[in-house]
Amino acid sequence: MAIFPSEEPPVDPVQVELDDEIESLEARIADLHQRRIIQTANIINSRSSQTILKRLRSGPKSLETEDNNPLNSIASSNSQKQLSYNQECLYRICSGVTTFKVKDPDPCSIDKGIVLGIRIEAFQRGRFIRPYYVFLNRHHPDSSAWRVHRHTVPPCIPLDALADRYLPAPTQSGDLLKVPRQALPRFVKALRSHIVGYHNRITVIAGMRRAFGLSANKEQGEGRELIFSDISAADAEAKHIRLEWMDGRIGRAVVSSKGKILKCVVIGEEGRDRTTERAVLGGGGRIEGMTGRLLEL
DSSP, X not given: OOOOOOOOOOOOHHHXXXXXXXXXXXXXXXXXXXXXXXXXXXXXXXXXXXXXXXXXXXXXXXXXXXXXXXXXXXXHHHHHHHHHHHHHHHHHHHOSEXXXXXXXXXTTOGGXXXXXXXXXXXXXXXXXXXXXXXXXXXXSTTOOOEEEEEEOOOTTSOHHHHHHHHSOOOEEETTEEEOOOOOHHHHHHHHHHHHHHHHHHHHHHHHHHHHTTOSSOOSTTTTSOOOEEEEEESSTTSOEEEEEEXXXXXXXXXXXXXXXXXXXXXXXXXXXXHHHHHHHHOGGGBGGGHHXXXXXX
């Protein structure tokens, strides 16, 4: 039985042009919608708008024409939503850690399903990213000691080691349950410090790649001679930074969890490059100024 190859239907150029035009219009509508949201927020947050809204709220109730005006109610509703959003942003900026209660739906859960949720905020490139969550429950119904139940922390963060240090488990001695002293605030503080340090390190590495023209968006490094062939993290925690120059030199910088460069080694064909090592370790040894120091060489 002969098998004939399937013939693809001819492409209609008019249909292709219409699809491209529809896609362009949808992108423009989305952009205009976003601009409308930003402009609305700017207008509501302005001092003059807040003064007008405050005068309308405190005005005499006998003016039915003003009270029944739908524009006043819409403006007042949008103002309340914007104020609530501003308050939420203020909480997220000033307090990077918040707690909340969760009910475990499992009927066999410990302590009637009571779970303590911890939300940890993090920044990356000046923006909020998706928060990290840690859920704690009790070891035993008769115990007040906490343990990690579930979490969304990345594997490169030493969560288990921090839990063993600050949230030690109770020990059973015969019929007696010994509950060690736990330090929940110190556990949360140390965990957030590790998370913030991790994101700072990967942000600096991404910034170095952009500055030296190694990222997908090469606008920042455009017009500059290519110096590095690769700048990347050598481990999952981004505490080891790999530097590879175009002339064959290879370097490795070790960064602490607090962003301080502890060690740096740069080796070329003629041995160690002490000048570049001193430049990397200079400026107080902070990772944030590493890009500027390398650009000055």
